[in-house]
Amino acid sequence: MVSALSFIALPLGTAFTLGLLPQGMQRVNYLLTLLALALLSLIAASWLLAFAAGEIATQQIFTAGTTPPFSINLQIGMAEAAGLLLLNLTGLLSVIYLRDTLHQQGARAMAVLLIFIMALSGIVLTRDLFNLFVFIELTTIATGGLILLSHDKRALGAGFKYLVATQIISITLLIGTIFLYHDSGTLNIDGMAAGGLITGESLALFLVLIALILELKPFPANGWALDIYESAHPAFSAILSAAAATAALFAVDRLLLVGSNSWLPLATAVGVVSFVGANLLALVQRNDRRILGYSSIAQMGLLLVVVGQRDILGESYLFIAGGILLAHAIAKAGLFWLSGIIVARDLSDWRALQRNPLYIFAFATFIAMLVGLPPFPGFYAKWDLVHLLAAHDRIALLLALLFASLLEALFLFRWFGYVIKGEANPEGIICARNKLGVIAAATVAAWGVAYLWGEMALQGNLLYSIPLLAALAFLLLEWLAVPYKNVLAISVLLGWFVVNYADYNPLQLIFAVIILVGGPLILLSSFYARGRRIGFYPATMLMFAGMAQLIVAKSSFDFFAAWEILTIGSYYLILRGKASEPHAISYIIFSLGGAFLMLTGFALAAAGDLNFLLSNLSEVAPAVAPWVFLLLAIGFMTKTAAIGVHIWLPGAHAEAESDVSPMLSGILLKAGLFGLMVLMLEMGRQSLYGVDLTHVMLWIGALSALLGNLMAAFQEDAKRLLAYSSIAQLGYALFGLALMNHLGWLLALMFVINHFIYKSMLFLSVGGVAKRTGTRLMYRMGGLITLMPLSFIAVLIGIIAVSGVPPLSGFGGRWIFYNAIMTAEYRLPLIIIFLAGPIAFLYLFRLIHTIFLGQLKDEHRQLREAPFWMILPQMIFVACLMVFALVPGLALKRVDHYLLQYFPEGGLSWDGLTITSHFGYWSPISIMVIVGVIFMTLFAWLLFVNRRAQKVKQFNIVFAAERPFRPETTHFAWNFFAPYRKALGFLTEPLVTRFWDAIGEALHSLAELLRRFYNGNGQTYSVHLLAFVVITFLLARGVS
Amino acid sequence: MIKRFLVLLLVLSMGVMFSQLLVGYSPDRQLNATAHYYATQTASETGAANIVSAIIVTYRGLDTLGEVTVLFLAAAIVGMVLSAKQGGQSPTSASEAERQLPPYPPVGELLATGTQLLVPLILMFGAYVIVNGHLTPGGGFQGGAILASGMLLLLLSDPLRTIGHRLISVVESFSGLAFVLLGILGLLLAGGFLDNKILPLGTFGSLFSAGAIPVIYIFIGLKVGAEFSSMLLNLAKTEER
């Protein structure tokens, strides 16, 4: 092992050597610098490997031939080695990135950079308090120099503000240091901690700690740091964010050892304020680098919380802190590097990345990593952190963290949305090979640590999951044309189904069929697409991978990971739509919000067990069980878009592409239902403060059904109409589940199947029509029946099925529904469900009438039928619907039987053609035959008496004493249910939307107000800093 | 006004905190363990009579290395910042422009003669302070500063004197490198990084004693002198006429 001192000696030696070389040898200088950093990275890597392999234990390095505390000593362990690797690698990559700038600035700049990295390494290594101070000052001065690498004139002012602030910090640090020395008789940090002379009340310790914490730039005493992030060279910002903050964190972590952990709450408090505050203020930022600065501060806050909570984290401490730290460092450095190739500074200028999908991939990787999505380390870390916090009853902290994470996700995903959507400026990006190489390296590193953390995780590596790998493999296949990829996607899904078929239980099987057989069916329609359709297949397959994993998940971790994966996939899918950006963001926010509630729920249930089995949900302690139930249920209901958390759905479904909407509506929404089923099967009824939570769900289901239907009736946009209808349909399903009886569940499953079939079909038909007509507004269509007869048939069959009119399969659902409610003990919500029922006719009739019937518009006269590949799956769905209508037992019989083990009472009996319940009976085939015979007889009779009917032209009608001549004025379509709106329109007041908008508005206003705090004056920033010290002190004293 | 009041309030609060420190402070009666070790072991371990020097160069040599680096950094950055102003301008044209400027007012006789007289003395004194750092108060930093004051005098007497930037930078870098190498030698030959026992400890109290301390101090002195000089030179260029 090369001595750890080389981390100090080698860069210093190199820095001094650079001065020896004659001027004008920039290339040699540069190569030397590179070589030194590369060598250091190698050394760090070799240390890390040795530690990881368990070959060596933590090592002390003494200097001056004397033992501490009389001389300075260094210590290197696993964490330090990892930190050093991070620092030096970041340095190396930044140097590569900075090639041109460094050539221009000369040897001095390279020396400063080397010393900066050296000083950071020193901070990580040293165990001597004063030595720590020296290294910190070195970083300060080096920062002062490196800020000037920027071409931005404003950097100078920022640098000065920074120097002023650090003066105050160093005064505080020095005063604290000397008094700590006086009190303990040593400068060795371990000595102070072990000596026991320093108590938690020590003011000197407080001063040292607060100074170190200030080095982490906590909110709100961090104005100077933000200015640097904004104006410095991005490569330097990358080092500052990824490496310098890391080093400071090591220092804080070390100092907290002194005073027997009594200042941990301080770290936690400062951390949580930073995490929440910085994320909040980032909401209203438009400058990319400043937003990254805010995010850096937020991440440091989170890490400070982790450090502050290390007393309960135990063995997972390093895993958690390391996961979050690495995720932050790699992602942030990557983003800063990316920002260096973008010409302009507004978030929307990043659209220039659209030029190459690889840029987008890198960007997406970094964003996902920052948010902590699977399979990145932040995900594992967050999981463990939340579980341990919950196990130790630190719920308030947990919620604050999750709230702030949500804010973070909001601005990051909004940014992502800007980038994906909108017109890119082709001039907006400068590509240099070295910069791209660095960014690529960061991307590779991101996936590397993702793999690594998966390997270390107790719960197993997500990257070993075959569906996920298959989805990721599609990233590599992006160069293929659509037909090949589509064939591949379909066969992968079907193949996975065939392979796993035998392992599904009947409940899972229903979902598996919908996902893995239904999915390919919808994918058939994707054959119509031309070109490569970049981004579509990975996202789709990611969603399917998540769904496929979800239904077989055994542990809460697997479940949650699958949930997140399907959320990401569907988010990208939604984002692909034309004007879908605002809806995608609201989708991801609601989804993540729901996911965080789920996470909390799982964590509460697990009580510290990091690998909690779903089947143990039934054994959760009674005190927390209702809360677990509540949190999980709300989490799942965000996905089923129950009323209250539904506002993401209409836009998302409406704006999505023609073949995406059916997947979202038909398949994605079922994830929430599946979750609810698992939850309710395991936990049964729960009541909170005497309120049976299933009763609450009955109300939510009923209200979803009613309001979903009502709102659907008032839509002008066909896809929105269908989207609202989905809310209502899932409301029924939710209602069925909440009935908690055999038939209720059968009802829910019936709706799962039915809704999949008819909603996929309707979305496809409407999508095809919208594709041909170029609009989704129904009043601008009309009379398309003759031009698009097959689409019409699909819609006709669809609406008959949705409405529940016999003889199609919707009626089966209604029949089971009535039988199920016969045994319901709680009847009030039923009234609402009854009211909701007939409203379905309103929107269904409107859908078919205003599109296909009435007056054909002049501009549509030349339209052709929808593309073959869109019609084909519709026709298959029609067939499915007919089959399911005739023999529902095909799908339901086994489930009915399976449900008996959970709800032994009230099953159906399936003898012959008739299905019999305790209350009534129903014979689908008889109904179909009877209706068919009557219908055909009458049809034949009409044909007989009216065989020479004469086809007339479109305007061969008279009304209001005129023969009309314009289809627009003759097509009664817009505001179709005006009188109804007069009567019941008040129910569709967008109260929920307004509520969420108001919350969003309030957050943004608050952020807008708070950020005035950073008035740009360096002196004010110093006042902030001093005030931060004083106030923290007063609060700390007040508390203790 | 409100701001001043606020600042006053904050400063007073800091004062309260400091007063708490002051109240809690009681001077030691006995040396604490660390200091006691230095008092009793320095002589035998390092052979230096000046305990402070022993601490600076050996026990806390890493600090000192950092310290030297601070100066190196400061000098480098000052150079960077001040050279940055020329931007695209080539150095020759800059010096040409400088020549065309009106000359400085003549330096007084007193200063000119005094400089000639004093500079050698100052340099010698500096050297003395440096090499005796392990015996008497003084050492590389102090001596280096004295050396630089000679440079200051030179600059004052003849602002246009072209002092070899290159030379200064070579001295600076070379001594820094030597410091690091000596440190590494300690790692290889003796007990650890910057251990002074790589050279014989010699007779306690004599000039050639205390192992590598005087050698290191010489390099520190050279380095500090060079760094201060380079800072002075750079800052001198900023003077406006």
Next chain:
Amino acid sequence: MAYIALATGFLLILIGLYGALTHSHILRMIVAFTVANTGVNLVLVGVGYMGGRTAPILDKAVEVSAAAQRIIDPLPQALVLTAIVIGLGVTALMLTYAYRLYVTRGTLDISRYTELKW
């Protein structure tokens, strides 16, 4: 004695801070910080001071064997040297910045450098 040194040191720090936070001219701020730094150095030295003892230099006046009883704590003295040098480095840097700011911005008023904010 030590108390007076400490108190003076603290007072200097406070004066320095007050000055740095109320004067918006950056040269004055730099001077104020120098004052504060001096205060810090004074505190550093003051903490190591022990009444009735002598400097930590071993010579005929202080024999090695009696050193532990005769000399004051040498460590703060070593530290203060480092602190002074570092302070010097920072001050030099700040002065350089001040110069560059003046050249590029034509003002030395810190409240004018507010183009980066919010």
Next chain:
Amino acid sequence: MQFDWMQIPYSLLTLFIVLNYGMLLNALIAKIAARVGRRHGIPIWQNYADLLKNYGIRSSITHGVMFYLGPVFRLAGGVGLLLFVPTIFGSEMFSNLSFAGDLILALYFVFFGTLGMALGAGESGHPHAAIGVSRGLSQVTTAELPFALAVFAVALQYQTLSVTDIVAAQQGGFLNWTLFTNPFAVAAAMLGFLGSMMRPPFDVVLAPQEIPIGPPTEYHSSYLALMQTNRMIFPIAKIVVYMNLFFGGAASWPVFFIKVFFIYMVSVLVGVVFPRFHVEQSVRWFLVWAVPFGIIAVLMV
């Protein structure tokens, strides 16, 4: 109950009886309404004449497939509804095709014809058709609600969804009728009944059609004939459901005739007394006056 081929002729017989009864009853009702308005009214056989004439007309036009199928849907709905419900209690002959499904089937099959009709009319391209449908659907949402609640209350009361079983439970004296055992349900249902019979004050649905040129605007000749046929059957079929659920059913044809007549008369009596509501008015009216009865009924069972 299982299917038996004999049920087909018996069902046709039921259909024939009800059709004729419907023709006469409708004419009678029209006459009564006219007399209330001091008019003479139509002859009792007028419906037969109309039907024959319309079936006989040979000139006919069509706007398209759905237009053609609309009346078929309509009449199929009426006939189906009639046949899915047992007409005469205790009679194997006249239990029709009720083996195919229970009460829920009848409840939902009501919409079959309505939907088809609406679609057919829609294809004519005549805006009045769409306006009428819009009004009709709006009104039906709340008009059906009290009825649905009442049905649910009754089903709960008798713990069955089978029409036959419900009727059976009401046998043994008129005090066993739901009318007396569960008056709130019946009140709710009868108020809903007013709305579904397309008579004043809830007949605004038909209004756009009556202004220019008559029933469903564009329908004429044999289409109209099919619809008129349905007009004769459908109200009766519907009333049969009410009769079975609330008024003890009918054990024989005479009882059937009488009960149907009186139930029909309820809507007629209300119709001749009250003026016409706007759609939004009727929507509110049902919610305010009829639904509470339904809620009470459901909660009290």
